[in-house]
Amino acid sequence: MIVRAITTACRTARERNWTRIYWAVDIHGTMMPPTHRGGDLPRTFYDHAREVLQLASKREDICLILYTCSHDHELKEYLTLFREHDIHFDFVNENPEVQNTAYGNYDKKPYFNVLFEDKAGFDPESDWLPVLELLKDPAGIRW
Ligand SMILES: [Mg+2]
Numbered sequence: 001m002i003v004r005a006i007t008t009a010c011r012t013a014r015e016r017n018w019t020r021i022y023w024a025v026d027i028h029g030t031m032m033p034p035t036h037r038g039g040d041l042p043r044t045f046y047d048h049a050r051e052v053l054q055l056a057s058k059r060e061d062i063c064l065i066l067y068t069c070s071h072d073h074e075l076k077e078y079l080t081l082f083r084e085h086d087i088h089f090d091f092v093n094e095n096p097e098v099q100n101t102a103y104g105n106y107d108k109k110p111y112f113n114v115l116f117e118d119k120a121g122f123d124p125e126s127d128w129l130p131v132l133e134l135l136k137d138p139a140g141i142r143w
Pocket of ligand 1: 026027028117
């Protein structure tokens with residue numbers, strides 16, 4: 001499913017001459033198994049999540065947006081942790097690169113092309129590997 005969303009985004013990018021596509025990525029239950037304890041941040045990633053996000057961080061044609069309900073003080077810790085893992089998010093819960101248009105108001109819902117979110121059908125146990133394979137395939141994510 002997530003691979004289909006990515007390939008659809010690539011096709012749209014080609015048709016519309018975009019330079020980059022936007023990936024919105026949730027933390028808990030998506031990147032990392034939740035601890036369900038306040039103040040106790042998870043430290044481990046689901047299999048392949050780290051490598052996918054590292055590879056995506058290096059690409060100019062993928063913009064990573066952290067899409068999370070974490071509290072501000074946790075966010076700082078998360079962003080530091082991700083940086084230590086060479087994962088770099090461009091934005092948090094916003095996409096200032098895409099402004100409102102005649103057909104889209106992004107004031108409260110940031111614009112993105114692909115959503116990595118366990119509550120929206122992303123399965124962290126099985127969906128990271130196909131994305132990794134796509135990223136490693138020279139013909140996988142391009143337009
Ligand atoms: Mg979640």
